[in-house]
Amino acid sequence: MTLTADQATAPTARQVLPAEERYAAELAFLAAHDDGPRPPCWALTPRAVVTFICGSGDETLELPKSRRADGELPARLAIAPKFVGERALVERCVVTLAGERGLLLVGEPGTAKSMLSELLAAGVCGTSALTVQGTAGTTEDAFRYGWNYALLLAQGPTPQALVASPVLTAMRTGRVARVEEITRCLPEVQDALVSILSDRRLSVPELAGTADALVAATPGFTVIATANLRDRGVSEMSAALKRRFNFETVDPIADADAETSLVRGQATAAVKRAGAAFGVDDAVLEALVTVFRDLRSGRSAEGWDVERPGTVMSTAEAVQVAASLAVATAYLPGGDVLDLVPGHLLGVVRKDDPADHGRLLGYWDGPVRRRAEDGSALWRRLWDLRENLR
The missing domain is CATH 3.40.50.300 (P-loop containing nucleotide triphosphate hydrolases)
Structure with a gap:
């Protein structure tokens, strides 16, 4: 051109x-x-x-x-x-x-x-x-x-x-x-x-x-x-x-709702600069932030122990993943945005230590599976996507 x-x-x-x-x-x-x-x-x-x-x-x-x-x-x-x-x-x-x-x-x-x-x-x-x-x-x-x-x-x-x-x-x-x-x-x-x-x-x-x-x-x-x-x-x-x-x-954001709101706002602004609208469902965004918070702290919101990856699961990284999901939804429509979550999480986790891949799989076998068994349809869908982490 x-x-x-x-x-x-x-x-x-x-x-x-x-x-x-x-x-x-x-x-x-x-x-x-x-x-x-x-x-x-x-x-x-x-x-x-x-x-x-x-x-x-x-x-x-x-x-x-x-x-x-x-x-x-x-x-x-x-x-x-x-x-x-x-x-x-x-x-x-x-x-x-x-x-x-x-x-x-x-x-x-x-x-x-x-x-x-x-x-x-x-x-x-x-x-x-x-x-x-x-x-x-x-x-x-x-x-x-x-x-x-x-x-x-x-x-x-x-x-x-x-x-x-x-x-x-x-x-x-x-x-x-x-x-x-x-x-x-x-x-x-x-x-x-x-x-x-x-x-x-x-x-x-x-x-x-x-x-x-x-x-x-x-x-x-x-x-x-x-x-x-x-x-x-x-x-x-x-x-x-x-x-x-x-x-x-400067500590990580303590309140989950405040972090979710910040991720939504920052990702919306980033996607707007890319010429698209932020179209990620609130439930998906909340689940994404939950994963980041669990892996960052080494403990889930329910009190279950989680093995922390070596990489930092920061709010800034959560913003980037949320923005990527929104851009994909806007410019490559047709699929389920949840299908993209495991791959983007793996991209965040597997940066420094190869063993972090196993830690993410362990998180899927722990909190993700237990939430799925408790009846959450969204977490059940994420559990079904475990193979996308291979």
């Missing part, structure tokens, strides 16, 4: 907008609604940041007429919750950032640490874009600075030739820098943050003798990092770096 000139030059839609753009209307409303004290350089008050992330509950917030900016802002707005978790956790995170202390969100993969980090940054400073993605190949330049080598060769080390890292930009502007998967960086690279978080200064020796040789952090600057508790390729953090952070653990 050959694109026309118009198609080739037309702007393309973005799959996912950053939080500050997706929720721009709510952020603007909250900035006008809460006129309480704000830490330096904060876009919202700490209380408004918590409301932005956790929602306003049953309350519809009302904006005084004097703050409606000539009708540009709505008079009333209910703030939807964006993070499923304890409000107290979010409040502790906000207090940490207000104190300009580093915040480290830890937990198993797929527990929305990155999403919470993004929401916090958007609420605190209006942007989540100052981000470093930690990998085994990340160098100190990602935390400090690099050089435009063309300018470096032409001019030598000048402020114009220096390429600021997201962390350095955050220091200069009093914003939040985000470091994703910090424990995937090598320890010596991680430790580049130690002096930044303790001294709040960054020296540029190449610019010695100029006003730009030392960058002092502007009030409001801080760092949010995320780290997985169990995963491959993880490097231990040094004790010195750990002391620069407040640790907050």
